[in-house]
Amino acid sequence: MIMIMIIILMLSGYESMNSSEKWFPMILLTLILGINGITGCTSTDTTETVNSETNNSDNPEQTNHQDQLDITVSIIPQEYFVKKIGGDRVRVNVMVEPGAVPATYEPKPQQLQALSEAEAYIGIGVPFETVWMSRISQANPKMLTVDSTEGIERLTMIAHDHDDHGNHDHHGDHGEQETTLDPHVWLSPRLVKIQAQNIYETLVKLDPKHQEIYQTNLNNFSQEIEELDSQIRANLAALKQRKFIVFHPAWGYFAQEYNLTQVPVEIGGQEPSAAELAELIKEAKKEKIKVIFAQPELSSPSAKTIAKEIKGEVLLISPLAADWSHNLLEVSQTFAKVLKEEKSRE
């Protein structure tokens, strides 16, 4: 219990607070320590974790990976990108584990520990990075930290925040909505080309001896991206219906690139209000939409509600699939099939 509080305080950016803000957590902590002293509550397992962390940080075996580069990335699709360019020369660690969402992810202590072996952290600007980047850098001050989205202009979206998932406290109660920048830049092949260039430059900086290999790999990957892009374009070219409803609006860059219109169910990371839900159902009926898209990583009861009301179905597409290229191609095929059927109902 005590350790949990201490960890919460550490994670809540205690260092960045000004001195008056520091009083509250300190008082809270003192109270909890006091109460625990009385009840005799202790927590040994967390203490052990902290101890083993200190032991491992001095681990001398840091260069034993057959000369490979140790790269940590934020999300699964980035592993695909880094491996395309680094080939056998890289080992990739992914922070956000399969099935988790990058908006609310909290790296595990072992993951932060493992960073002591990383040569670089390649970020992509997903929300958890904002909260964690300083601790990520602190975990290994020698590690190069890179923003692979440098040079990408982001679209705006309504606040991307999954904090209120699962409770029914609608955003109407939260006052004004905040606009944030859309983090889903890995779902547009054109933007992934920019990220690939940034990843290439990072690998060359770390390992200039093998620049030629990275250059060849980058050229091959760029070609793969161009082919993927023209296949997606071909799949979507003839569609008359270009509007789709999706629970979590991850497909904004994809939609922009291929001239589709994304209608989000979730707004600001929250389930819609009853009025918003009614509005979406009305729009879906008017547009003869029969499919509500959702993703396997997020539960989406309102997507099911809409689907039921329009006598349609919920289809899952993942923005975080490991086989990035194949996944985007499949998504474009799914869109093509679904939207074509919807239009032909008229």
Ligand SMILES: [Zn+2]
């Ligand atoms: Zn997202």
